[in-house]
Amino acid sequence: MKTYDWIVVGGGITGAALSYELGRVGFSVLLLEPYPISDRASNATRYSYGGIPYWSGTTPLTRQLCTEGIDIQSHLTDELGADTEFRYLDLVLTIGLDEDVRRTLAGYRDGAIAPTLVSVSQACELEPLLDSKAIAGALLFKHAHVNPRRLVAAYCSAFQRHGGTLIHAKLERLLCDRHRTQGAIANGTTYHANNVAICAGGMSRQLLKDAGIHIKQYFTHAELIETKPVDLKLRALVMPATNQRMQFETDASQGEIDALWDESDRELAPPSIDPGAIQFLDRTIEIGQLSRLLTNPHAKVDAVQSEAKIRSQVGKVLPAIASLPGQWHSCLVAFSQDGLPLIGAVPDYANIHIFSGFTSPMVYVPTLARRFAAFANGASDDIIPQLSPLRFA
Numbered sequence: 113m114k115t116y117d118w119i120v121v122g123g124g125i126t127g128a129a130l131s132y133e134l135g136r137v138g139f140s141v142l143l144l145e146p147y148p149i150s151d152r153a154s155n156a157t158r159y160s161y162g163g164i165p166y167w168s169g170t171t172p173l174t175r176q177l178c179t180e181g182i183d184i185q186s187h188l189t190d191e192l193g194a195d196t197e198f199r200y201l202d203l204v205l206t207i208g209l210d211e212d213v214r215r216t217l218a219g220y221r222d223g224a225i226a227p228t229l230v231s232v233s234q235a236c237e238l239e240p241l242l243d244s245k246a247i248a249g250a251l252l253f254k255h256a257h258v259n260p261r262r263l264v265a266a267y268c269s270a271f272q273r274h275g276g277t278l279i280h281a282k283l284e285r286l287l288c289d290r291h292r293t294q295g296a297i298a299n300g301t302t303y304h305a306n307n308v309a310i311c312a313g314g315m316s317r318q319l320l321k322d323a324g325i326h327i328k329q330y331f332t333h334a335e336l337i338e339t340k341p342v343d344l345k346l347r348a349l350v351m352p353a354t355n356q357r358m359q360f361e362t363d364a365s366q367g368e369i370d371a372l373w374d375e376s377d378r379e380l381a382p383p384s385i386d387p388g389a390i391q392f393l394d395r396t397i398e399i400g401q402l403s404r405l406l407t408n409p410h411a412k413v414d415a416v417q418s419e420a421k422i423r424s425q426v427g428k429v430l431p432a433i434a435s436l437p438g439q440w441h442s443c444l445v446a447f448s449q450d451g452l453p454l455i456g457a458v459p460d461y462a463n464i465h466i467f468s469g470f471t472s473p474m475v476y477v478p479t480l481a482r483r484f485a486a487f488a489n490g491a492s493d494d495i496i497p498q499l500s501p502l503r504f505a
């Protein structure tokens with residue numbers, strides 16, 4: 113009977129990076145992910161815009177992680193031996209006609225790098241597909257970008273090249289005895305391990321709940337439209353300067369609302385839309401994003417209505433993009449109460465860990481996966497203990 117040092121559950125960006133890093137420091141690792149990369153219909157990483165907001169740190173902790181994150185991202189193509197499509201591009205954050213331009217700019221004053229306020233004509237020069245009549249101006253960042261699917265593929269192949277095992281199977285349940293796990297059952301097979309790390313994105317809460325473990329992790333149902341490769345050229349990553357989703361998530365995890373997450377089929381707030389779009393190097397475009405706070409991770413929504421809502425809002429800012437043919441998709445995006453990820457052993461179980469709830473995984477995951485693996489291997493770390501899920505206990 114083989115006993116792995118670690119079983120990692122979930123092969124999105126969090127699980128792929130963590131598996132690679134745990135393997136890199138010498139652990140034997142089994143990564144369980146039900147779907148091949150080409151067929152992950154509901155995986156959040158598959159639909160990520162791929163932006164790396166390395167400029168966004170507002171505290172000494174997040175600034176340090178952003179500095180480390182961009183450094184690692186910029187070297188990953190070489191390190192993993194596969195192209196992640198890392199590049200720099202303009203991030204144009206649109207300011208609506210009903211917004212106060214100065215106040216919107218002031219909202220970014222705590223970030224490590226300040227944006228440049230640009231006029232309507234400058235914004236439209238940077239991104240000619242913007243409708244000049246729909247915005248009062250924009251904030252500009254030199255943004256970093258990666259193709260999330262390629263990044264995950266690169267992490268997974270490097271992981272396997274270094275001896276890691278990837279099995280396409282779905283975790284059915286954790287094997288728990290008192291306050292320890294012995295491993296997991298997936299697709300009817302028992303796998304033994306000394307440690308398990310849950311990296312199942314928005315499903316992490318449910319998987320742990322099934323094992324009787326309650327954690328303060330939540331999820332948004334995110335919806336978007338994905339096009340086939342198109343001739344139209346979208347130069348910048350476009351998003352609104354005032355992001356509805358962030359506030360929405362902060363409100364939905366506080367006080368008495370927190371308790372409602374254990375009730376099935378609740379809608380905790382009306383849906384919100386942050387109109388934006390990104391074109392990847394393969395010329396496909398992602399158009400988003402509608403967010404819903406539904407406590408049932410399997411909740412069904414009216415896709416036709418949702419798609420129409422996204423198109424109508426995006427059409428106000430990027431009219432040519434909004435009318436492109438495309439396919440509607442939805443996925444779950446995990447988040448936490450304080451915007452920082454949950455990393456470490458869960459309450460009452462020394463060897464069941466969570467590595468999830470990242471607000472900006474493209475910048476934070478590579479460095480925190482590296483730090484976590486070194487910490488698990490006995491190195492001291494001043495950051496990992498600060499992100500323990502026990503901070504909410």
Ligand SMILES: Cc1cc2nc3c(=O)[nH]c(=O)nc-3n(C[C@H](O)[C@H](O)[C@H](O)COP(=O)(O)OP(=O)(O)OC[C@H]3O[C@@H](n4cnc5c(N)ncnc54)[C@H](O)[C@@H]3O)c2cc1C
Nearest residue numbers: 122124125126156157160161162163283312313472473474
């Ligand atoms: C439209 C959109 C744009 C975004 N843009 C950005 C951006 O620009 N920058 C950024 O940093 N982030 C962005 N994000 C957020 C980012 O995509 C997610 O936070 C991130 O991909 C989550 O990664 P994950 O590994 O936690 O989850 P996922 O990618 O969802 O992966 C979880 C995996 O767990 C697997 N799983 C589930 N249940 C089981 C089980 N029982 N057994 C085994 N495996 C299981 C699933 O199959 C899945 O592959 C965006 C998200 C969306 C929706």
